[in-house]
Amino acid sequence: MSSHPPTPATTPHLQRVLGMPALVLFGLAYMVPLTVFTTYGIVTEMTAGHLPGAYVVTLTAMLFTAYSYGRMVRAHPYAGSAYTYTQKSFGPHLGFMTGWALLLDYVFLPMINYLVIGIYLNAAFASVPAWVWVIAAIVLVTGLNVLGIRMVSRLNFVLIGIQVVFVVVFLAGAVRAVAGEPMPSITEPFFGAGTDLGMILGGAAILCLSFLGFDAVSTLSEETHDPRRRIPRAIMLTTLAGGVLFVVISYAGHLAFPDWRSFTDADSAALDVMRHVGGALLAAFFTAAYIAGCFASAMTSQASVSRILYAMGRDGVLPRRFFGYVHPRFRNPVRANLAVGALSLVALFISLELASAVVSFGALVAFSFVNLSVIKHYVVNEGRRTPQDLVKYGVVPAIGVLLCLWLWTSLSGMTFVVGLSWVAAGFVYLLGLTRMFTRRPPELRLSEVEPEVEAPAATQS
Numbered sequence: 001m002s003s004h005p006p007t008p009a010t011t012p013h014l015q016r017v018l019g020m021p022a023l024v025l026f027g028l029a030y031m032v033p034l035t036v037f038t039t040y041g042i043v044t045e046m047t048a049g050h051l052p053g054a055y056v057v058t059l060t061a062m063l064f065t066a067y068s069y070g071r072m073v074r075a076h077p078y079a080g081s082a083y084t085y086t087q088k089s090f091g092p093h094l095g096f097m098t099g100w101a102l103l104l105d106y107v108f109l110p111m112i113n114y115l116v117i118g119i120y121l122n123a124a125f126a127s128v129p130a131w132v133w134v135i136a137a138i139v140l141v142t143g144l145n146v147l148g149i150r151m152v153s154r155l156n157f158v159l160i161g162i163q164v165v166f167v168v169v170f171l172a173g174a175v176r177a178v179a180g181e182p183m184p185s186i187t188e189p190f191f192g193a194g195t196d197l198g199m200i201l202g203g204a205a206i207l208c209l210s211f212l213g214f215d216a217v218s219t220l221s222e223e224t225h226d227p228r229r230r231i232p233r234a235i236m237l238t239t240l241a242g243g244v245l246f247v248v249i250s251y252a253g254h255l256a257f258p259d260w261r262s263f264t265d266a267d268s269a270a271l272d273v274m275r276h277v278g279g280a281l282l283a284a285f286f287t288a289a290y291i292a293g294c295f296a297s298a299m300t301s302q303a304s305v306s307r308i309l310y311a312m313g314r315d316g317v318l319p320r321r322f323f324g325y326v327h328p329r330f331r332n333p334v335r336a337n338l339a340v341g342a343l344s345l346v347a348l349f350i351s352l353e354l355a356s357a358v359v360s361f362g363a364l365v366a367f368s369f370v371n372l373s374v375i376k377h378y379v380v381n382e383g384r385r386t387p388q389d390l391v392k393y394g395v396v397p398a399i400g401v402l403l404c405l406w407l408w409t410s411l412s413g414m415t416f417v418v419g420l421s422w423v424a425a426g427f428v429y430l431l432g433l434t435r436m437f438t439r440r441p442p443e444l445r446l447s448e449v450e451p452e453v454e455a456p457a458a459t460q461s
Contacts, residue, residue, distance in 0.1 A: 010278045020230055020237070027238030028245075029160045030213035033167055034293050036246045037286075038116055040253065041260075041269025042353045047203040049260045052251040054203035059243030061204075061407055064400030065367045067238040069215050069375045070232025072392065075377055080367035081215070085415035087443065089381070093430065096317075096441045098369045100426035103169050104362035104419065105212065107303040107343055112209075112355050113298035114347045115140055117291055123268045124287055134347050142341030143297045145306065146327075146334050156350040159296050166289045167249060174252035175278040189254040193415040201410035206359040207352070208367075209406065210246055214239040229293050230377055251276075267352050302340050309336040316442040317433070362421035372402035382414070 035382055044051045072085040086096025117137045119129035145167025191200075217234045224230055254260075257276045264270040270290075273285040310333035327334040347355070378384045380395035411419075434441050 017124065020227060020234055023224060023230065023234035024237050024241060027214055027217045027234065028242055029329045030216040031161070031211065031238070031242045032213070032293055032297060033163045033242075033245055033249075034048035034290055035194040036219065036249045037270040037290065038112065039132075039352070039356050040250065040273070041263050041266035042356070043203040043206055044254070044260045044262070045271065047199050047264050049190060049254065049258065050191065050195060050200055051203065052247050052254060053195070054200050054207055055243065055247045055250055056190065056212075057200060057204035058207040058211065059239075061400070062208070062214065062243065062367075063236070063237050064396060064403055065371060066214055066235045067129075067232075068371045068397045068400050069218060069404060071374045071378070071397070072370060073218050073231045073235070074228050081218075082370050085373040086369045090369075092440050092443060093434070094369070095443075096430055097365055097426060097432075100247050100430075101362045101365040101419075102420050103305075103308070104307055105142065105359050105366075106301070107340070108355055108359045108362075109212070110141070110298050110302040110305065110340060111344050111350070112346045112352070112359065113294045113301065114141075115342055115350075115355060116294050117268045117298070118347070119265075119352065120271070120287055120291060120294075122242065123265070123271055123420060124284075124370070132349050135345075136348070137295070138341055138344050139300065141302055142337060142344075144299065144334070145303050145337045159293055162289050163293060166413070169282070169285070170249070170274070170277065171252050173282060173435070174256040177256040177277050180391075186255070187253055193311045200412070201407060205364070205407040205410040206357050206360050207246075208363045209356045211239065211242065212359070212363055214242060246343070259310070302337070302344070306333050306336040306340050309333070311341065325375045354412075354414060357415040358418050361408070361411055361415050362422075364404050364411075365419075365423075368404040368408070371397040371404065 018422060019051070030206075038422050040051065041427040047054050076084065077089060079104055079210065083095055083099030114134045114137050118134035121133040122128065122130035125211075218231055218236055233267075253270075253273045257273045260269075263272050270286065271283050274286045309318060309323045310326070312318040313320050313325070313333075313336065320323075321337070325333065325335045374393055374397040383392055384390075430441060431437070
């Protein structure tokens with residue numbers, strides 16, 4: 001390493017070119033509009049036909065958490081995460097455990113995409129078992145990531161455009177389907193007579209999966225004009241817009257096809273809705289758009305988690321020789337990629353419901369600590385305790401904590417078995433890493449997560 005740090009004149013900087021519309025569009029693209037159909041049938045059955053009501057509950061909790069993310073972005077206006085905020089507010093040990101819980105999300109997100117690809121392609125081509133599609137998708141995505149191919153990233157806006165077109169067509173078809181039938185109850189999909197609040201909460205807890213990505217806007221802080229003001233607003237707008245979109249789509253689906261008890265299969269229930277609304281043509285359009293979106297999501301999520309594992313290996317959090325390795329030819333963390341691909345084979349043995357719930361488990365743990373970080377940073381560390389400050393930095397995030405814990409405790413028993421086992425393994429690993437807390441755990445340099453992936457200029461492509 002050079003002993004002379006680069007001067008301001010020679011240090012490269014990201015350009016601050018992004019405004020509010022670009023930030024919100026980025027957040028919505030990251031959340032993926034059609035993710036509402038990932039757990040459509042599962043949560044509809046769990047809530048006895050009250051999926052839109054469950055989305056309202058989840059959206060309420062996520063708005064409080066989005067507010068807390070915005071407050072922490074003001075305190076630390078650079079690319080951050082729940083790990084970063086917890087580490088800076090509560091110290092490296094709790095930061096490590098929060099990051100470890102969040103890692104559960106990253107590991108399971110590619111797995112969910114592979115599960116969905118297998119479920120819907122099996123529904124379209126019944127003669128080919130779902131596990132064949134799952135393995136084929138894992139091999140293809142892992143191979144492309146190892147080679148460093150990034151074409152899906154370039155197609156993100158095209159894929160989002162296709163999803164937007166599909167949503168418009170679906171909503172128009174749903175309105176036509178409702179118009180041709182006896183008028184259903186317009187309030188029943190939310191909270192009908194005899195609604196079981198426990199069932200609603202159980203479904204709402206799983207739906208946290210749909211909101212993953214609203215915090216991704218914070219990674220653009222260094223490329224945004226006036227990030228302390230715009231990033232918090234963009235996070236709130238992204239959460240609100242995404243939540244409203246989820247509520248509208250699920251509400252239209254329930255009005256157009258209220259007989260949720262007749263689903264052919266809860267995992268692929270969206271196909272029953274599409275066939276009812278627009279026949280085989282809309283079902284085929286949906287399958288194509290959804291599989292394309294899942295494949296793109298699998299590509300990007302597996303690339304992301306492999307680079308997080310690389311960062312953990314590079315910084316000594318995980319074994320450096322394996323996870324911190326960058327292939328000299330492909331210029332990417334090949335071993336970490338292969339590890340993620342191998343872990344994704346768990347999709348052959350796990351249900352979509354459990355995988356979705358496990359992701360929500362990790363997310364709710366992380367979201368709880370983001371809310372707590374606001375209280376610790378502003379009220380405790382900075383001593384902001386005027387009545388107005390106590391509301392902004394104490395009461396509001398405290399409500400966010402309570403809502404997240406309320407949803408968290410509504411998850412299934414098996415989810416807690418998997419989630420708490422993961423947390424326990426992380427704690428044991430932390431004990432070894434810190435030699436029984438006698439030294440600080442390594443800290444991740446998340447702003448440098450991604451290793452160089454382009455070949456040197458002199459290398460022929």
